Amino acid sequence: MRAGTPFQEPATADATAADGESVTITLGATRSLFDVSGRPVHGATYTGSFVAPTIRVNPGSTITVRLVNELPVATNLHFHGLHVSPEGQSDDPFLCVAPGRSTTYRLAVPAEHPQGTFWYHSHAMGTTCPDPAAPSAPGTPGDVENQVFAGLSGALLVGDDRTLLPPELRQITAHTLVLKDVQLDAAGRIAQNTATTSIDSGNPTVRLVNGRLRPVLEMRPDETQLWRLVNAGADIFYRLHLDGHRFTVVGEDGTPVARVTTADTLLLPPGKRYDVLVTADPHPTRTTLRTTAYSNGPQGDAYPDTELATVAVTGAPVHRLPDVTGALPTAPADLAAAPVARRRTVDLTESADGNTFYINGKRFTDGSSVFATPARLGTVEEWTIRNHSGEDHPIHLHTTSFQVVSVQGAPQPYTHRQDTVPVPHAVDGTPGTTVIRVAFADYPGRWMFHCHIAAHEDHGMMSYLDVVP
Template identity: 70%
Template sequence: MIRALTAVVLLMSATLGTEAVAASTAAADSPPPTAAQEEGMTAGAPFRDPADAEIHQDLTITLDAASTRFDLSGRKVWGQSYNGVFVAPTIRVRPGSTVAVHLVNHLPVATNLHFHGLHVSPSDHSDNPFLCVSPGSSITYSLAIPAEHPLGTYWYHSHAMGTACPPSGSPTAQELSASDFVPGDVENQIFAGLSGALLVGDDRTLLPRPLRHIPAHTFVLKDAQIDATGHIVQNTATTSINSNDPTVRLVNGQLRPVLSMKPRQTQLWRLVNAGADIIYQLQLDGHHFTVIGEDGTPVARTTTADTLLLPPGKRYDVLVTADGGPRKAILRTTAYSNGPQGDSYPDVALADIVVPGHPVHRLPTVSGAMPTAPRDLSPAPIARHRALDLSENDAGTAFYINSQQFSTDTSIFDAPARLGTVEEWTIRNLSGEDHPFHLHTNHFQVMSVNNVTQPYTHQQDIVLVPHAVNGVPGQVVLRVSLADYTGRWLFHCHIAAHEDNGMMNFINVAS
């Protein structure tokens, strides 16, 4: 802790006003208790899915990123937004499409974009996190979505790895270099509101035919620490975002909304932790989740779970079936600690699920194999073994991978990876808090956790690496297929404060 659509164009602009400046100069005191932050908010409104990005006749989607005073369940709060709302519009793309994203930066610091989980190029003007868009500059990203891209739930967010770009007279973005790099602003910009869901296709089409038209809902989970002046807390030179401080947990920007289901009805829920730092452990009282997808990829076999752990950036696609009689259930994030050096979160109700009326016909239960799951890497020949150690200083203010902090020019690995091969990585956590490890560009398969073999059920792009216990590091072994794209593949802890403060690096992938 630290104290698509073919030829789609997205226009993102940001404007900083005088009110927003106050957010960066807020008092260094901790935010007030959660109950005080919720004053002025109204709980219990009908559940609303995030708005879809607007599609015009010319297939243009326009998003406006700005310093904004948006509405959080009736309370006006200052932060940063796309299109004036705390939860950015949901972007929907189709496999085989090409998406153009035009980003204009009017913030006082650098920014950029990351399309989390998409299997697209990490180079040039594709999903390149090393691009730096300085204030007043712009860039057009071009994302070629493969025709065979997995169907599922992804998200997009600011990935500002530096607060300033190299000096240049060009109005377009450029890549960061080590000589110009200063610590990043990922935590501030995500926490202020710059994130939203991204859906590739519709994974209901992978279900048995009777389930292909069930209701689907997107749950974008974010928290907000609101100071006494009505601004979302920011990390500045005099204060930092303490992820263990009191915070308001919101679903689609709503405080404890009410979602209706009919008795025996099955729905698809797309669950996205689009926050900067904190972890959700979801439970729906009296029900269970049937997992059909994780981190945007269909599972090889469905599983059922009573709880789901979502560190920052994690997604699950799940089926939920209401029981047979009228009642109410609570979707909650249960009490959770991510280690003695980390945070401890309370049990918080997120949404009420009401089940009124007469039962509907119960649809078949989904179990067993799912189509189009990524291949099992268990029998794959291993081209290279690599080791990564995650660590931090005692104060929890500096973070490392293999004892190095992030540099834009230097990989921790001397030898590049080879395109078309499979590698096995052993990730050890030497610290006293869990770290969610995220790899850009491609998913990976978890082989073991703390030396316990994991059966193949899916691939994913985030895994929580357990903290050390009594001096024994936590450990995850994973395999990654280095497919399709050369370039620098970034990896980092997805607690944004940790990546901003050093726990990030990359591997060079060569042909």
Template identity: 45%
Template sequence: MTRRSRSLVRLGLVTVLAVAGCGGAGPWHHAARDISATTGTTSPAPTPTPASTSMPTGAETAFAEPRQYVSKNGLLKVRLVVGARTVRLAGQPVRALTYNGDYMPPTLRLRPGDRLDLTMVNDLPERTNLHTHGWHVSPMDSSDNIYLYIRPGQSYHYTYRLPADLAPGTYWYHSHAHPRSEPQVFAGLSGAIVIDGLERHLPSGLRHITQHLIALKDFQVRDGAIPTSGIDSNAPTTRTVNGLVNPAIPIRPGETQLWRLANIGADIAYNVHLEGGRFHVIAQDANPVDTVWSADTLLMPPGSRFDVLVQGPAAGRSRLSTLAYTTGPDGDSYPRATLATVVSSGPATPRAALPVKFARFRDLRHDRPAQRRTIVFSENNPQKKFYIDGKLFDHQRIDVRARLNTTEEWTVRNTANEEHTFHIHVNDFQLMSVNGRPYAAHGLQDTVQLPVRGQVVIRMRFRDFLGKYPYHCHILNHEDNGMMANVEVVR
């Protein structure tokens, strides 16, 4: 079945199921606002670590991180050129969509309170735009405004002012060019963002440990290129870490490292397992937790992230894998696959005592909801249509009006025979219950998996920013085919 008929990847409840031991190259919708002028000038930020897009075949390849653009004195100025390029993936030349020529593009690295000035140049023959996934910033004007498009051959200058209290952790950026989000992201248009500051919550002895970005993307090849139409999320696909096939991640026996796990692909889920080890979660979806929790397997639907501490096993090799996973009777089935090989070698170091208590978060259980709403995700699989409250997406329609500085409680129901991935922009939420069972959240999140024919209850507080922004299924085939709606925050 094609992804459209199989309804694309849905992963089990981000934290809920993180338990221990869709395609088409159809015409653009022209109702959204186009950008026709280039404003401002930018220059590339420093790039201390060259990206590697050449991946020789074989059991292992060297681990490498994307190059980084790093803020300085509170400012990061970046120029991103969007274009089609031939890159090397799994040792073969593949035509892909790239930012600055890379399938795994530069990581943007900033601190809370910084400003990002980003000029995007569109060298594609179709429109595109940019979404800074998870950022608590304005959804209007030249900030995280997914309703504007950059036409072919044109440029646009984005300006983001990060709040001083923006949560540290791992975010990502990607195309949100409805209805072409899926093909553009699947072909390569996604990269990582790191907001520094998690270290201040760690014990002093762990504040300078090695950090690794482990960004998960998958690709398929058809006629020498990653397909941008007729994408089948249930077909065999090559999983990569930072664009690399089975890289070898070095660690010393007993050493503590901070890994930034991020699913930055278009559609599929990862059921991430560390052989012989455990993930000690310190942040979810770039929200530091109040209490560190651990698991040997983390279920990661599209868009989700976990910042985790890991400790080196005894000398030898072990696998970082994604385990077999099925998203429901009408969904996809993914086989087990090796993501990377963990190579433990060198002098052993005593295992550090890991923190138990970590950060603070505002527990919304104590808020009195100003509104209680029911949101329904449904689908017509034969017609390849996906709905929220029985409606296909219309960028002009306001589906929910919420008042600034109020808390709302939403019951999000899924009537389909496959999982869907709920995501909302700007304001993260607290998971309250799953299928009627109370959920003890350790922090906020911005993605959650909706169980097959089940429901979750979430609470969110609409803070700081007025304006319109979407909530949608983060299986991008579903989003492109209607499963998106708009909330407007008003005074």
């Protein structure tokens, strides 16, 4: 692959209709040969490239996405983080599109939907569609890891969260950075789980930004930009650091923050997004965006320090803009004082060989929930998530974001809501613990939750909660 080419945005599939209008996008899932930083690569694609096009939508509009399955296996779509119905032809991961078939998703985005960064990807819960007469398929793993790793994922932007910033920052340059990795064989084929080969997330891998190897992103001296960071890969974590700089976090998982913070590093497990402000040095220079060395537990993976991109500060200086502080205008309310209607415990475990995964002792192979009691609309619940394994598990909840109340018993000050949180691994037999609060404001149906390491959800660490009026 060629390193050091100019930074380039992903292609765009524009669905920015006026309020109440509908725009149709067609995505054809197919196996394909595409270019990855100058090298031909065999994988899967929606529109001919390794990084799927960025879908842009406005709050108050309806997105119509027609998915045509040209793969030899079943597939579907999940619109990760969108607050839309989990039922019908909306964001229902139980929908299954068989090879040679198509389906149409209609996503009614609420007018009050948060503006921020989301993403979409295959959520195939098997390689074949279940028989309507016998919908369960015990023992059949999902196919999310294969399909996302092969290329079936991309960013999704709702509105433009620059409009939430102070007036002087609303016209700054915004970039979308989609982080994905590839493991290739000698013929340029992306690794897959088959009868003879498998994806090992701990193997050496090539980390890419928008499908490019260590691209060069340009900034002017003293310039502030908005970076939309998306981990759209299948399995691995990123621990981002920009040498000599700090990130100013204005959004997490598509939700504007209730308190602006700064950070030297940002941890992005699979599925995680951050919207951050970055201000360049006051003089011409070059610096490096990297993912630093990181381990997600003694039974998990250990990743080396890896350069992702070069930031070249060049040209004439610009007027330095003021720092952003406080809360953004549409940040959701703090749930700390909300009445708790129900408390639940979610236990995460795995088999001794690390190949089978469970929630509350159950593997998601028969389509049933680990909870006998549904949640009710208009209530708030508190979940204690306990990780008994030796690796961190990033837990993702569909349909809404949640608030982290405590981690390892330490109360967390309210700064934001999120839809993905890494639950720490067990130490000396003591489980890692994260407590969250979830507001069930609307949308009855099956709200899914699972580990977003795709191999783990494929092999059992997934369930759902029935939400009823």
